[in-house]
Amino acid sequence: MRIATWNVNSLKARLSRVEEWLSYAKPDVLCMQETKLADTAFPHMAFEALGYEVAHHGDGRWNGVAICSRVGIDDVVNGFASGLDADRDTRLVTANCGGVSVTSVYVPNGRSLEDEHYQYKLAWLATLEEHLSAVTAPDRPVAVCGDFNVAPEGRDVWDESKFVGTTHTSEPERQALAKLEKWGLHDAFREHYPDDGLYTYWDYRAGDFHEHRGMRIDLLLLSAPLAGAVEWALVDRNARKGKLPSDHAPLFVDVALP
DNA sequence: ATGGTCGAGTATCGA
Numbered sequence: 001m002r003i004a005t006w007n008v009n010s011l012k013a014r015l016s017r018v019e020e021w022l023s024y025a026k027p028d029v030l031c032m033q034e035t036k037l038a039d040t041a042f043p044h045m046a047f048e049a050l051g052y053e054v055a056h057h058g059d060g061r062w063n064g065v066a067i068c069s070r071v072g073i074d075d076v077v078n079g080f081a082s083g084l085d086a087d088r089d090t091r092l093v094t095a096n097c098g099g100v101s102v103t104s105v106y107v108p109n110g111r112s113l114e115d116e117h118y119q120y121k122l123a124w125l126a127t128l129e130e131h132l133s134a135v136t137a138p139d140r141p142v143a144v145c146g147d148f149n150v151a152p153e154g155r156d157v158w159d160e161s162k163f164v165g166t167t168h169t170s171e172p173e174r175q176a177l178a179k180l181e182k183w184g185l186h187d188a189f190r191e192h193y194p195d196d197g198l199y200t201y202w203d204y205r206a207g208d209f210h211e212h213r214g215m216r217i218d219l220l221l222l223s224a225p226l227a228g229a230v231e232w233a234l235v236d237r238n239a240r241k242g243k244l245p246s247d248h249a250p251l252f253v254d255v256a257l258p
Numbered sequence: 259a260t261g262g263t264c265g266a267g268t269a270t271c272g273a
Contacts, residue, residue, distance in 0.1 A: 061266060208263095
């Protein structure tokens with residue numbers, strides 16, 4: 001099973017690039033973030049034409065997440081599971097895709113360490129763990145995919161000295177991520193490729209992509225039954241090139257399901 | 259030279 005994630009930064013602006021990518025990468029499951037669409041505006045027919053069913057959770061202007069699957073999609077949960085504090089934004093959607101519990105996440109940015117949004121980000125990551133415990137368990141096949149807006153380690157940013165006192169690299173954020181991993185999730189891409197300089201996001205400004213100034217903030221977190229069956233993983237940098245790219249590249253992993 | 263670009267929507271905010 002090929003499981004992919006991509007922060008598309010507006011599906012309206014990116015639809016043709018996403019269609020192109022699906023037609024050659026052929027993932028079984030694609031998690032998208034920042035669709036910036038209301039549910040009623042989602043272009044379902046474009047995805048159906050490529051063989052995908054879609055669960056989308058969005059409210060329009062910002063955020064918005066989706067799961068596209070060609071191996072079935074059931075038990076859809078929009079936002080956090082019932083009983084937990086409701087999210088104020090549309091930042092996650094969960095579904096069962098061919099026996100795998102898939103969650104597409106768009107973790108809050110945080111903006112700055114002093115901003116209220118940073119506290120929201122930390123609380124959000126804690127609630128995500130409660131959500132996972134409510135809908136599944138780490139001994140089952142679980143894939144939590146998306147834009148985590150956290151670079152797990154120093155090697156995940158282009159220059160650590162540029163990230164002193166900023167979000168995405170602070171210790172509380174990294175601890176929140178480590179706590180998720182302790183729940184039973186593995187950073188699938190990182191476990192196979194230890195090199196630095198492997199990024200998923202490059203700011204549009206200042207030619208950052210061409211200067212290799214990036215960050216690895218998009219992750220595929222897999223439970224042990226999946227992490228142990230990973231064949232390979234890839235960040236498709238080609239999808240960050242050319243006309244009207246997202247500022248994120250898609251990332252996928254191939255898992256040999258039993 | 260301490261910015262630089264996108265996408266939302268149409269003035270600015272968010273990333």
